[in-house]
Amino acid sequence: MIRVVLPPHLRGLARISGEVQLEIAGRPTVRSVVDALEAQYPMLHGTIRDHVTQQRRPFLRFFACEEDLSQESPDAPLPDAVVSGKEPLLIVGAIAGG
Amino acid sequence: MSGVRVLVGTRKGAFILTSDGKRAKWDVSGPHFAGWELYHIKGSPADPNRLYASQTSGWFGQIIQRSEDGGKTWHQPGTPPGEPAPGPGDMPKGDSNKFAYDISEKTGKPLTTHQFYDGKQHPWEFKRVWHLEPSLTDPDTVYAGVEDAALFRSTDGGKSWHELAGLRGHGTGPMWQPGAGGMCLHTIVLDPGNPQRIFVAISAAGAFRSDDAGKNWRPINRGLKSPYIPNPEAEVGHCVHRIALHPSRPNVLFMQKHWDVMRTDNAGDSWTEVSGNLPTDFGFVIDVHAHEPETVYVVPIKSDGEHFPLDGQLRVYRSRTGGNEWEALTKGLPQSDCYVNVLRDAMAVDSLDKCGIYFGTTGGQVYASADAGDNWAAIVRDLPAVLSVEVQTLP
Numbered sequence: 001m002i003r004v005v006l007p008p009h010l011r012g013l014a015r016i017s018g019e020v021q022l023e024i025a026g027r028p029t030v031r032s033v034v035d036a037l038e039a040q041y042p043m044l045h046g047t048i049r050d051h052v053t054q055q056r057r058p059f060l061r062f063f064a065c066e067e068d069l070s071q072e073s074p075d076a077p078l079p080d081a082v083v084s085g086k087e088p089l090l091i092v093g094a095i096a097g098g
Numbered sequence: 099m100s101g102v103r104v105l106v107g108t109r110k111g112a113f114i115l116t117s118d119g120k121r122a123k124w125d126v127s128g129p130h131f132a133g134w135e136l137y138h139i140k141g142s143p144a145d146p147n148r149l150y151a152s153q154t155s156g157w158f159g160q161i162i163q164r165s166e167d168g169g170k171t172w173h174q175p176g177t178p179p180g181e182p183a184p185g186p187g188d189m190p191k192g193d194s195n196k197f198a199y200d201i202s203e204k205t206g207k208p209l210t211t212h213q214f215y216d217g218k219q220h221p222w223e224f225k226r227v228w229h230l231e232p233s234l235t236d237p238d239t240v241y242a243g244v245e246d247a248a249l250f251r252s253t254d255g256g257k258s259w260h261e262l263a264g265l266r267g268h269g270t271g272p273m274w275q276p277g278a279g280g281m282c283l284h285t286i287v288l289d290p291g292n293p294q295r296i297f298v299a300i301s302a303a304g305a306f307r308s309d310d311a312g313k314n315w316r317p318i319n320r321g322l323k324s325p326y327i328p329n330p331e332a333e334v335g336h337c338v339h340r341i342a343l344h345p346s347r348p349n350v351l352f353m354q355k356h357w358d359v360m361r362t363d364n365a366g367d368s369w370t371e372v373s374g375n376l377p378t379d380f381g382f383v384i385d386v387h388a389h390e391p392e393t394v395y396v397v398p399i400k401s402d403g404e405h406f407p408l409d410g411q412l413r414v415y416r417s418r419t420g421g422n423e424w425e426a427l428t429k430g431l432p433q434s435d436c437y438v439n440v441l442r443d444a445m446a447v448d449s450l451d452k453c454g455i456y457f458g459t460t461g462g463q464v465y466a467s468a469d470a471g472d473n474w475a476a477i478v479r480d481l482p483a484v485l486s487v488e489v490q491t492l493p
Contacts, residue, residue: 009133009158038192043177045192047158052198052224059157093157 107136110482175256231286243283277301318366344391372421383445430474458484
């Protein structure tokens with residue numbers, strides 16, 4: 001079971017509160033987790049990855065286990081602690097403004 | 099008694115204001131989509147309870163929302179809450195938010211770059227929907243004006259969108275460039291007497307017209323003069339802020355350009371300036387009285403560098419002569435220390451008798467006049483900065 005923490009705007013859009021829990025077949029990656037997230041919450045299509053290019057939107061980052069995974073390949077395996085459900089995958093909006 | 103519904107888009111959500119035909123007491127609902135930018139909300143003339151909304155964010159992209167009950171509840175078209183995910187072969191959910199430029203040889207030709215601020219060519223990149231214009235006759239058909247500038251159409255109630263690529267592809271696209279607010283298609287005007295005719299306006303490219311329901315397009319900017327571009331009378335490159343028409347005379351269009359208020363009597367084939375005695379002819383909004391085709395409203399703004407009213411006095415100007423002769427309307431509007439702006443999609447009129455005029459400010463006020471502009475009052479204040487105002491006159 002993969003745990004995912006979404007930013008508040010996307011929780012509101014998906015009409016959920018708290019973490020999302022997803023079952024992923026095979027070795028979980030950022031790509032497979034976002035695929036599963038969009039399948040379960042189709043209103044999130046295009047909000048995390050660009051609809052056309054499938055690239056991560058520029059003001060969003062992926063973190064887990066206190067590490068920034070944003071620059072990793074979307075097909076890189078997620079850390080064991082995320083795979084085991086001990087730690088969540090964090091999808092974080094960049095902080096802007098002062 | 100008839101009523102009025104005012105649809106307000108702001109930097110941090112949508113608000114819906116309702117009143118009876120007296121337009122004296124107002125109920126406010128919202129914020130809807132709190133925390134998101136709501137660039138535009140508009141109802142279908144064919145089904146007033148069908149509303150479309152552009153919900154957008156620099157972080158999370160573009161969302162299209164739809165309501166079937168006048169804004170009480172909303173859903174993404176094709177993606178109702180709680181509905182199971184699509185099966186194999188089904189149309190993917192979330193397509194209502196997908197605006198993919200057409201770069202096919204057949205239609206898009208393929209057109210991939212426009213002029214950037216630095217004069218170099220730059221790829222077209224979708225950013226957001228500025229304006230939604232529902233069909234006058236079919237609730238499921240709606241047009242979307244987007245940044246970077248292009249026109250899209252949905253014929254399935256917003257579930258899917260397809261570019262009318264002849265606009266970008268007609269030939270002048272590589273010369274279009276962004277204005278200060280981006281390169282946006284912000285105005286869509288449907289001719290009520292001719293379903294084949296569509297007008298659009300783009301900053302900073304100009305006005306364009308299609309006479310075949312959006313397939314082919316041509317610039318309609320003859321007569322515009324913009325001293326701040328290399329060729330002031332160029333075919334394209336003009337920063338048109340807004341155009342409006344009266345339904346009874348669709349060949350007469352009024353335009354608030356970056357500077358200059360203009361009119362055409364031949365559907366844009368040529369324009370003449372009607373700024374007349376305006377204290378400044380810079381501004382964003384322009385609209386036409388619901389029952390008097392020669393009565394026009396603007397809100398003069400000091401300049402392109404100082405986006406607020408002259409002398410701190412918020413004044414609507416009205417011409418009853420189709421331009422050139424303008425009178426200041428001030429009763430009920432702040433006449434000192436007012437430094438708000440009124441953005442291009444933030445003025446609308448109702449069709450009651452007397453005609454109601456409405457506009458919203460970047461200071462979060464929505465002002466209304468129930469007597470064609472003679473007297474004004476804030477029907478709500480202290481909202482987030484207002485991006486758009488639309489009005490529905492209800493039976």
